[in-house]
Amino acid sequence: MGRQAFIHLIDLQLEADLPLDTWIDYDLRVEGEPGGIAEWAPHLLYEGAGYPDFVVRSSIDHLLHGSCRKPHHCAAEGLLCVDRLLADTQDPLQRPALLMMSGDQIYSDDVAGPMLRAIHALIERLGLFDEQLDGAVVDDSASLYRHPASYYQRADLLPALKSNDTLRERFFGGASKPVFTSSTADNHLVTLAEVVAMYLLVWSPTPWTLIEPDMPQLDAEELERYAKEQQLIDNFVAGLGGVARAMAHLPCMMIFDDHDITDDWNLSANWEETAYGHPFSKRIIGNALLAYLLCQGWGNNPDALNELVGRAHALSGEAVRNDHWLDSTSQNTLIDQLLKFQQWHYVLPTHPALVVLDTRTRRWRSESNFNHPSGLLDWEALCELQQELIDHESAIIVSPAPVFGVKLIEAIQRVFSWCGYPLLVDAENWMAHRGAANVILNIFRHSRTPGNYVILSGDVHYSFVYEILIRHRSGSPHIWQITSSGIKNEFPRRLLDTFDRLNRWLYSPRSPLNWFTKRRLMKVIPRTPEHSKAGERLWNSAGVGQVFFNDQGQPTRINQLNANGDSPTRFVEPEEYRDERSGNDRGFLENNRETRDSHR
Template sequence: MLNAIGQVIDLLGLQHEQFEGANITSSEALHYQPADLYQRHKNLLPHTQYPAKTALWRWYRNHPIFTSSIAENHLVSLNEIIALYLLTWSPELWELVNIPKDVDGLTSANNARWQNEWQHLLGFKAGLTQVRRFMAHIPVYMMFDDHDVTDDWNLTAKWELAAYEHAFSKRIIGNALIGYTLFQGLGNAPDKFADEIRPLLDAFFAQPQSESQDLLIDELLKFEQWHYTLATSPKLVVLDTRTRRWRSESNLAKPSGLMDWEALMDLQQELLGQSKVIIVSPAPMFGVKLIEAVQRTATLMGASLLVDAENWMAHPGAANALLSIFMHRKTPEEFVILSGDVHYSFSYDISIRFRRSSPNIYQITCSGIKNHFPEKLLPIFDKLNGWFYGHFSPLNLLTKRKRMSLRGRRPNGAPSKRLVNKSGIGILELADDGAPTKIAVLHGDMSETLFEPPKQE
């Protein structure tokens, strides 16, 4: 894909940019020949520049800022990001791109990767015309998560300090936000960008310069209006869980809350007076408790980045504020929460314990279109989660969500299974009162997994 991106930059004459704090001075120094690929994590991406207090900690000075384990072809320049978005949606552009099947200059392992990726890109190209036609005939709204920018984006306050105090990593993150704004954000809620962002965006593209690019990036990093709502029935509330985070007060290396106090209060105001609502939260608000417990253990050991330890319950303040919103008596009677991110699918029916007029809450998670969880590991987590945190388990009383009652839906009626480890696209059908009548996942082989409601007690 990076080879195709390089060709598009040349074909369209996309603007180059100057870099500060990088091993190269300009995006013109980026190369896209096969021999130059699969190398960016080694000689291009930024590293930390912390002062070395002792010889023991000196190794951390050059630790990679970006924590993705597959950053060999991480995009860095704005013209690369623009080319990627265009290739995602333009079948015509692919007709002008020629990616060779057999190339020289790669190691045997990377040559095997090239052959595999070449095959997949041909399949992507073949289906793109139909996908674009389909998407053009339905309303389409987007919301970023970390992989729209970089893996683990803003996961901890310590990650933020390293990323935003380094000129090159800040530019890479900012370029991704410019791309998201152009190709997704402006389409979601254009009025939100009219006063602050749109003039800077127009000025930069009218006369691209480093100063105007940095100014635009600074404003995008301060921007607090990425979230949006739609006046549909049910009302649709789409959350930004990446840029308004509740940073840990006790340890900068601990996971941040996915939304800070002010953002959560804004959410509550959107919900008051509504009888039914759909909330889009990139990460599940109610996740698999056992996996969250493993993430918490890893956090206590200082390895939060290793296990992607970000969930709504990871930060006490954010968790308690979120649960208080659901228990507020003026919030909707029907909550549907749509999520992804975790690389497996599941659905919970949730109510508040010991309350007669509890709202009906449905956590619906479909993830992902491509990725899935390690095949052998997820069934073990699924079974152990049922043993330790099943509906009747007393261990639930020791968790932050102890006042919530969770019942897992059964995929295709499987009696002891709740998690589905197969990529696909979620299907949700709602009744007039906002309650789900069908929760399912349509898979690439055209099979369907139906999440059947839990049995009544």
């Protein structure tokens, strides 16, 4: 990736299967260097250990999940919950089977000034590849890094043409979002080197020891903002040793969401036309997707991605021969191939099966209005999903956006979409597109798809749990929507409290308003966070979700591990539903189980 930067993708072919449910130590030695991990990365070892270790679990009876890790958010680091949990685990059977990160592992579109300065210092220190840029006021990456607009003013990098106004507003400046928050894309990453450096700096403490970033030229207002962000980044960096240690001891699976690439990525057909129709924005998206391939995607499904990695390797080889400049034509060709690729999703052959959805690149575009939000999966992708699920008794589905969200917030999103402004409120939810919503609900109802579904989601910056039953249907599935967000991000507290209270009033399980939604044929039972003080259903605390499963793939305990150090928050069934479950629902579930067994 540069004069002193290399990515090693290691695929170790074993002569025999690894043992299950026991500690497995491992080491990694670097050619020409003495010793192993204990010498060159001692921060990866727990106290008293000679090597890092991992456990291959025979089934998923316990996992961790989360999304949305924003380095300069004021919330504490959620991944340190994982580090503390692993440090206290003495029995291999108590180890989580995996950590599932369901999107926004980086924020390439929302970058603090000190982080961008560190990125540029690391690019120089490692000699990361340069590249030509088309459609901007700068000709190449070297000019970009020196340009006065490089910090807090990147929208000004577009030529001042009338045709660029829409792109500048939607892609770089960010749309004003008065309902939720403001998009801050004024330090949006542009080059491949910037995104790769970002990955290095958010996953490991080591790159920070190689650089000493100086202060860029800023005006008084920008200097004040920079100083505030510097404190947040310093706190973030202080926890990176524990983050890296946790990831060195636990299988980590990932899938992108929008901020890994850019905010509202592929939100609508009109968004796609705007972003992909300009060479500069297309290059930005492509660079982020190429970095995702190398830094996240390949480890999920090497066999499906090896061909693309080979093409990236060829691009790298050309750069080495070209004085460490990427060939622009070859780079654009690879980006075209990445944008057309349709195998980012994957399935793990575990028990229960883990089905990870790509809800970003295979969208069901609205044919009636190109401004309306696209469905999160198109017809073909949904058909493939159904085939993956058939004849499984249970399944864990990872959908970055919740399938069953908070109805009040979805209603607000729908109103803005009707008015032609989906970008104002991030109008991305499964129910926003009638076709995709109907098909996913029909998949759940199919007699040969699983009897127990657990849907793991993130994205929304708060956590909640819903239990869903389909009314008046023999053999109905049992569905749990479990949302944990964010790892290092939170929703505006007062606004979420207001939404939570209004949603409880307007869309309680017995509310007649439910008959005007797609949930009218469902019974949705919200779980209550154990630490809630006034019946809140939405938990607003950065951290990581923790789910325990029984042999049937049903969740038996659902926690949110709080990054602020508070004890875990357990999601419990409200008292008013417990007596009801002991009667009608218990009989319903027993009949459901018998009916599904007879189908098989």
